[in-house]
Amino acid sequence: MNKKKKLDHLKQQYEDIQIPKDLKQKVKSSIEAGKSENESRRKKARFTGTAAKLGISAAAALFVITVAANANQNMAYAMTKVPVLKNIVRVVTFHSYEEKKNHMEAEIKTPKVTGLKDKKTQKELNREMARYTDMIKKEFSKDLRKNGGGHKSVTTDYQVLLNNDSFLSIRIRTETSEASSDSFSRIYNISKKTGRIMKLGSLFQEKADYRAVISKEIRRQMRQQMKADSSKSYFIDTKKDDVPVDEFKKISGSQNFYLTSSGDLVIVFDKYEVAPGYMGAPEFTISKKLLSSILE
Numbered sequence: 001m002n003k004k005k006k007l008d009h010l011k012q013q014y015e016d017i018q019i020p021k022d023l024k025q026k027v028k029s030s031i032e033a034g035k036s037e038n039e040s041r042r043k044k045a046r047f048t049g050t051a052a053k054l055g056i057s058a059a060a061a062l063f064v065i066t067v068a069a070n071a072n073q074n075m076a077y078a079m080t081k082v083p084v085l086k087n088i089v090r091v092v093t094f095h096s097y098e099e100k101k102n103h104m105e106a107e108i109k110t111p112k113v114t115g116l117k118d119k120k121t122q123k124e125l126n127r128e129m130a131r132y133t134d135m136i137k138k139e140f141s142k143d144l145r146k147n148g149g150g151h152k153s154v155t156t157d158y159q160v161l162l163n164n165d166s167f168l169s170i171r172i173r174t175e176t177s178e179a180s181s182d183s184f185s186r187i188y189n190i191s192k193k194t195g196r197i198m199k200l201g202s203l204f205q206e207k208a209d210y211r212a213v214i215s216k217e218i219r220r221q222m223r224q225q226m227k228a229d230s231s232k233s234y235f236i237d238t239k240k241d242d243v244p245v246d247e248f249k250k251i252s253g254s255q256n257f258y259l260t261s262s263g264d265l266v267i268v269f270d271k272y273e274v275a276p277g278y279m280g281a282p283e284f285t286i287s288k289k290l291l292s293s294i295l296e
Contacts, residue, residue: 085115089115089168091160094130095103096139100143106140108133108156111170118195125188125197129172132186136174161258168191169258171268184270185279187256200257203265208294215250218284219269222248222274234275248274257292263288 003133012183087199094112099105110133116122134155140154154176168190173182189198196202202208222234265286269275274284288295 007194016094028159044185048213068122089113089163089170091158091163091170093128095133097133099140101144103151104140104144104147104153106137108134108137108140108154109158110134111158112170113170116195117192119276120191121195121197125190128172132172136232151178161187162261164261167259168192178229181277182271185256185268185281187258189258189269198231199253200251201253202296204291204294204296210291210294213291213294214265214267214286215248217286217290218251222282233279249291262286263290 031061039052062282073273080200091113092112093109095110097106097108097110108268112126112129113122116125136154137155140152141151143152154174156172156174159171161171163169168188171185171187173183173185175181190196191198201210219236225232226234235248238245238247251267256270258268260266267284267286269282271277271281272278
């Protein structure tokens with residue numbers, strides 16, 4: 001594969017990552033979901049209730065960083081975002097946007113990855129994360145111009161879920177509050193061995209029906225949790241007199257996920273996606289052992 005084709009292939013991988021196109025619409029949907037949740041609570045009782053070996057000692061590494069940070073205030077702030085000095089690959093705050101006017105405020109942080117061996121992937125990943133947070137910022141700025149006297153809060157931050165010798169996983173999480181609250185995430189997974197961004201399907205054998213296997217296990221866990229705790233509720237096994245909701249049947253091909261240090265798979269849902277709002281953003285851990293027969 002020549003350089004141009006390889007670049008086009010990488011570009012296509014990143015363009016395939018879906019991002020919310022209309023945050024305002026998502027908030028509106030959350031309002032409706034919140035109304036449904038309240039109505040559902042009245043009708044159903046269950047609704048009520050993430051220094052590597054650098055050739056120097058860890059102490060020496062910290063000394064170098066401390067001196068550099070004291071010499072540069074911006075760098076000092078960025079270094080507060082370095083998770084742990086275990087790997088050469090690091091995640092720092094590239095940009096922080098803050099705006100406050102009347103009752104509208106936003107705090108949006110953009111992460112940046114350094115140290116990946118594949119510099120093309122690193123460049124594209126940082127560009128994609130910047131584009132994603134920039135979209136959130138632009139949407140807030142548009143609402144600020146239109147509704148300067150309204151009430152709205154947007155907070156976007158990031159978390160390093162995993163950073164070991166094999167994988168890097170970063171979650172960018174956004175919480176909004178307008179007439180109702182909402183939260184949603186975008187998770188980026190990078191294989192340090194292949195130098196590529198990972199999709200969920202890339203973990204499994206080519207013809208494996210991984211979505212069916214994972215979805216079946218998630219439904220099992222949902223039922224188990226509801227049986228053990230009556231205050232827990234998910235959008236499955238709904239009855240005729242329930243408030244109409246979209247029952248959870250199967251994860252999507254672009255489902256948010258990350259891997260644990262032990263190799264287990266964690267499936268992440270946004271608020272309201274598979275459960276009432278009071279359940280927050282549910283996560284389900286799928287054991288590596290369960291998936292062993294279909295893993296790549």
